[in-house]
Structures are given as C-alpha cells and as structure tokens.
Amino acid sequence: MALAHLQAHGLRLVQRNYRVARGPAARGGEIDLVMRERDGTLVFVEVRARGGARHGGAAASVGVAKRRRLVWVAQQYLRTLPAPPPCRFDVVAIDDGQLEWLRGAFDAG
Numbered sequence: 001m002a003l004a005h006l007q008a009h010g011l012r013l014v015q016r017n018y019r020v021a022r023g024p025a026a027r028g029g030e031i032d033l034v035m036r037e038r039d040g041t042l043v044f045v046e047v048r049a050r051g052g053a054r055h056g057g058a059a060a061s062v063g064v065a066k067r068r069r070l071v072w073v074a075q076q077y078l079r080t081l082p083a084p085p086p087c088r089f090d091v092v093a094i095d096d097g098q099l100e101w102l103r104g105a106f107d108a109g
Contacts (some may be wrong), residue, residue, distance in 0.1 A: 017031075043090050046062055074108070
C-alpha cells in the first residue's frame with residue numbers, strides 16, 4: 001500500500017528492505033523503502049502500520065531510538081554510493097487503513 005502510494009506520486013523504487021547488521025552483540029537496522037524523487041533526492045522511508053491510533057498511532061511509534069537506527073542504516077547505504085545525492089527521511093503511517101505520508105518526518109542530525 002505504501003509503495004503503491006509513493007509510486008503514484010512519482011517516486012521510483014531503488015531498494016526494498018535494506019538491512020545492515022552491526023554484529024553479534026549489537027542490533028543492526030533496516031530501512032523499509034529507498035526511493036528516488038524525480039529531482040534525484042534519495043528518500044529513506046519507514047513504513048509503520050497500526051490497527052488504530054491508540055498510543056499515538058503509527059507515526060508516533062517512530063521514536064528517538066528508531067530514528068537514530070534509521071539514520072545509521074542510511075549512512076551505511078550512502079557509503080556505497082560514489083557521490084551521495086540530497087536525501088531525506090519520510091514516514092508512511094497507516095492507521096486503521098488510513099495512509100498518511102510524512103515528508104521530511106525527521107532530520108539526520
């Protein structure tokens with residue numbers, strides 16, 4: 001649902017479920033979707049779904065620790081590129097079947 005929505009808005013899928021492991025004692029991370037805007041911006045997308053808006057809903061479930069992990073995984077991804085493009089972090093929150101696309105949901109800093 002999230003992928004179809006983003007593609008309908010002109011984004012192109014680059015990679016799905018990009019995973020990085022830190023090692024046996026440390027937790028790695030995953031980025032659900034890596035997309036590219038028409039202008040070349042690389043978009044790292046976290047998709048969250050909840051049955052309802054209890055406890056703040058899907059968007060609120062992307063807390064500080066999750067954002068830090070996403071930024072770390074994105075940095076690992078960018079190291080694989082010869083010249084990193086502009087990028088941003090989006091969240092697609094799906095609460096009880098209702099999709100909300102939060103562009104630029106958080107910064108890397």
